[in-house]
Amino acid sequence: MFNILNNIKITSSVSAIQIINNNIYVLGSNYLLNIFKRDDFSTIDNMPLFENANHRHIYDKSYAISNNIDIYISQSENYNGHIFSKEGIKLTKEDSLDFHDNSVSVSKFSNDSTLIAIGDEDGKVFFYRSDIDQLLFSLPPMADAISSISFSDDDKFTAIASYDKSINIYSMTANKKISTTAISDVVEDMLFLDNGQKLIGVTRDKKIFSYDVLTDEISYGDFEFSEWPTTIKRVGKDSLIVGSRGQNLYLIKTNSLEILKEIELPNTGVKTLFIHKNYLYVGYVDGNIDTIDTQYKLQEFEINLNINKFEEASSLLEKNIFLLIETIADKYDMEWENILNQAKILLSEHKNDEALALVEPFFFDKKKEKAYNFLNANKNNFIHFNKLIQEDKVMIALMFADIHEYLKDTAEY
Numbered sequence: 001m002f003n004i005l006n007n008i009k010i011t012s013s014v015s016a017i018q019i020i021n022n023n024i025y026v027l028g029s030n031y032l033l034n035i036f037k038r039d040d041f042s043t044i045d046n047m048p049l050f051e052n053a054n055h056r057h058i059y060d061k062s063y064a065i066s067n068n069i070d071i072y073i074s075q076s077e078n079y080n081g082h083i084f085s086k087e088g089i090k091l092t093k094e095d096s097l098d099f100h101d102n103s104v105s106v107s108k109f110s111n112d113s114t115l116i117a118i119g120d121e122d123g124k125v126f127f128y129r130s131d132i133d134q135l136l137f138s139l140p141p142m143a144d145a146i147s148s149i150s151f152s153d154d155d156k157f158t159a160i161a162s163y164d165k166s167i168n169i170y171s172m173t174a175n176k177k178i179s180t181t182a183i184s185d186v187v188e189d190m191l192f193l194d195n196g197q198k199l200i201g202v203t204r205d206k207k208i209f210s211y212d213v214l215t216d217e218i219s220y221g222d223f224e225f226s227e228w229p230t231t232i233k234r235v236g237k238d239s240l241i242v243g244s245r246g247q248n249l250y251l252i253k254t255n256s257l258e259i260l261k262e263i264e265l266p267n268t269g270v271k272t273l274f275i276h277k278n279y280l281y282v283g284y285v286d287g288n289i290d291t292i293d294t295q296y297k298l299q300e301f302e303i304n305l306n307i308n309k310f311e312e313a314s315s316l317l318e319k320n321i322f323l324l325i326e327t328i329a330d331k332y333d334m335e336w337e338n339i340l341n342q343a344k345i346l347l348s349e350h351k352n353d354e355a356l357a358l359v360e361p362f363f364f365d366k367k368k369e370k371a372y373n374f375l376n377a378n379k380n381n382f383i384h385f386n387k388l389i390q391e392d393k394v395m396i397a398l399m400f401a402d403i404h405e406y407l408k409d410t411a412e413y
Contacts, residue, residue, distance in 0.1 A: 003296035013058035014283025017274035058285040066113035108149040119146025152196035161187035202229035221257035236325030243270030294322035314361035
């Protein structure tokens, strides 16, 4: 269902991944920085950051790596944390960040790497200049420990989620809280969309939510994950990827929060997702890291869809389901109504096999499969309704539609 380009393994849970130039930097929960070559995945170095320190929990979120390979870690034995800055081939340990009175629960670098936000189990969040380790400001404490932090793409907004099942959103430019909302459960991970106007996240009660910052409205997907979700990333133009503590990865439509596909992985327990160009790096709690080529078979997929060869295109999804995140895959939605109408005509002519063959390439989308099955189950009513219209028996057709309400959604009605 997808193409694993390579697999590498470290000796602990994969806490964070970053790529700079031709190197892959992987931070493990055992305070070891692992460096690999991106072109052949060979090991360059393994750098211990703390000696003889107890490992963090396999799903701990207190580690972070910036786009500049600044690294933040805190020890489980005390409340202090450290930023390590990369200078050439060495890492320099900076001064201790010791303003916290309780253990650090989550840390996050801004997208421009100039700031790091660090949340602790007292519900406090401190913002530091990452280059000089200087405390800039802190936020009023929340009622419980901090569970997740997110910056908008332009770093103008930040969202802070707490174990008290609430989220506060702050304007970094106006230096004030602009919104707060209650949530169904503790937020595991979240991200901004639409220039900071929308926040999407996953919660411990196995839900996905979308919060509109401007209208203060929150909505949830009409499903629950089969396992505890752990992380969420945006991929492609209109898609999201959600990792979980189980063996499944979820491909989700951004606007509707519908599952496009539930993908079975070779390992259990996704800790980290990282996207670089057309590659998805999946880091597990057992130390495995799979590199997936999301554009495998893309050229062949595009050729077939451009000439409406849906059967051939859909056969490629069996080799790479991530082709669905490409813009060309929108053609499945654009052509569906026309395809369904053609299938309706074939069913009215009792050409059931031909109708099924026409729509079957669309059945990776369960909503489309359900729509066809409903059409097929009620084909006699559709046929009768169309016959009434063709015979100009309009009043009888309208009365028939009153009995079978779904006929009112047809083009004929």
